[in-house]
Amino acid sequence: MMTSPDIxxxxxxxxxxxxxxxxxxxxxxxxxxxxxxxxxxIGLFVMALLLKSSTLGPVDILMDxxxxxxxxxxxxxxxxxxxxxAGDVKYIGVSFFVCGLQYMPEFSLVLFVSNIAIAIYTxxxxxxxxxxxxxxxxxxxxxxxxxxxxxxxxxxVPISIANVLCIAWMM
Numbered sequence: 001m002m003t004s005p006d007i008x009x010x011x012x013x014x015x016x017x018x019x020x021x022x023x024x025x026x027x028x029x030x031x032x033x034x035x036x037x038x039x040x041x042i043g044l045f046v047m048a049l050l051l052k053s054s055t056l057g058p059v060d061i062l063m064d065x066x067x068x069x070x071x072x073x074x075x076x077x078x079x080x081x082x083x084x085x086a087g088d089v090k091y092i093g094v095s096f097f098v099c100g101l102q103y104m105p106e107f108s109l110v111l112f113v114s115n116i117a118i119a120i121y122t123x124x125x126x127x128x129x130x131x132x133x134x135x136x137x138x139x140x141x142x143x144x145x146x147x148x149x150x151x152x153x154x155x156x157v158p159i160s161i162a163n164v165l166c167i168a169w170m171m
Contacts, residue, residue: 008054015051016167019044019098023163026091030156036087041094048098060100067104068097088155095159099166107166114158 026040052061072093078084099107 012051012054013171015047016171019047019051020164020167022047023160023167027157027160030087030154030160034085034154036085036091036156038087038090041087041090045094045097048094052100056100064097064100067101068093071096084155088159091156091159095163095166098163103166103169106169107162110162110165111158114161115155118158 022040022044026036026044029040030036049061052064056064072089075084075089075092079086079089095107096104
């Protein structure tokens with residue numbers, strides 16, 4: 001005898017899959033254009049709210065939202081000192097709402113490790129930039145263009161990595 005599939009489980013899986021795709025889209029647009037679109041963040045927030053309303057109670061949703069606001073306010077200080085873009089600050093806030101209190105330690109750990117990896121990459125690029133600048137100063141003309149271009153990875157990429165892994169843990 002055939003049984004019907006659990007519709008709520010399918011809907012939750014589709015929401016989680018959509019959230020993962022949206023996080024990857026945010027990472028791609030941040031990597032390519034250095035911008036995080038508000039439409040993407042609103043969509044991610046709405047999907048997280050739909051997911052949380054079907055699995056959590058109103059008190060838990062309110063606590064997750066409060067933590068998200070506190071984290072957004074704390075990272076806003078980094079925006080004021082020009083260390084982080086406004087889109088990254090908003091994305092961090094939405095990300096903490098997506099992961100919630102239950103997955104916050106895992107999210108924070110993955111975000112920390114991926115930011116350390118990016119810091120190592122950025123440091124190695126700055127060393128390369130320093131040596132290219134010295135070579136350019138000494139008159140090596142072929143290295144002039146290489147010295148002028150600086151590569152860095154925006155914060156949206158590690159946030160997206162942490163989000164996708166957090167969403168995978170939710171499944």
